[in-house]
Amino acid sequence: MMCSVYTTTGKNKVLGEAAMSKQEYFKNALSDFTFEAASGAAIRHLADLGYTAKQIAERLTYPAPYERVQRAVWEHLVDTGVLLLKEPGSEVQKRQVTYVKEYGKYGRASLRQIVLADDGKELPCWKKYCFQENNKEDFSAFLVERCMKSGEEFSYAACDFGLRLKKEPKKFMDALQVLDHRQQDYILGLPWEEKIVYHRLNLRMRDIVICLHENGWECEACYFGGQ
Structure with a gap:
């Protein structure tokens, strides 16, 4: 005669793990x-x-x-919006195309295509610029000029700090030595993701990018928006 033995060990284990998971969730939520x-x-x-x-x-x-x-x-x-996790301009989903009439220097009318967001505001047209390492003076002058023209809100630099830190940490740390202590603290104080992210070219980041570029760091790319 064979007897079947029913055990609740497995079931209790699952219930216990679920209880622990729920407890951990509430613990983290309370901590946050x-x-x-x-x-x-x-x-x-x-x-x-x-x-x-x-x-x-x-x-x-x-x-x-x-x-x-x-x-x-x-x-x-x-x-x-100081940091963008996707390329500038790529996040826009709802938009519509329309045309506005403009008049040239001699009164000649023309139509200009514009792109509007879902709130009716005109979206900027983004342009990407890449630079060679040897164009140091041109890069600095161009960056300042474009930032002034486009405005801080529509000026970004592609940053690969997270990738470089992961791949070559010592080389990355050595490269940052050309920055002053506060600039270094700013870069090292952010938990950069291991991918290209885009930082607004405010005065601080503009100075950092220019300083790094002047000391041999090739800027990945810069983006400027305009109408």
Whole structure:
């Protein structure tokens, strides 16, 4: 006679793992809520003022792990458009094409095609520029001129810092030595992803890109938007 033995060990194990997973979820959610309530607004405010992640971590009323501060700064820069995770202009989904009538110098009428976003605002036409390493003076002058013409909001530099740091960390760190300490802190204080990302060419990043390029770092590409 054979007897069948029913065991609940496997079932209990699954239930236990589910309970642990749920407990971990709520634990992380509580941790995120506490971090946001204590430091979130302060981190974003200081980041907007130009402080590096290192400086922000030193100024927080409630101490937080440096890695969390770095991530919070990164997410804020992405949310505010200072950092783009995709090529400038490629994120637009809803848009429409229309035409506007313009008049030339001698009163001759012509039609110009424009692209509108779903909110009716005209979208910029993005242009990509690549530069050779030996054109140092031309690069600096061109970058300043284009940033002034397009405006900071429509000027970006492609950054491969995350890729270089992963591939050749020592060479990457050596290359940053041409920057001043605050510029180095800014670059090293961001958790760069291992892909090309795009940083707005505000004054800080413009100076960083120009300095690196003048010292042999080949700029991946720059993007400028205009009508």
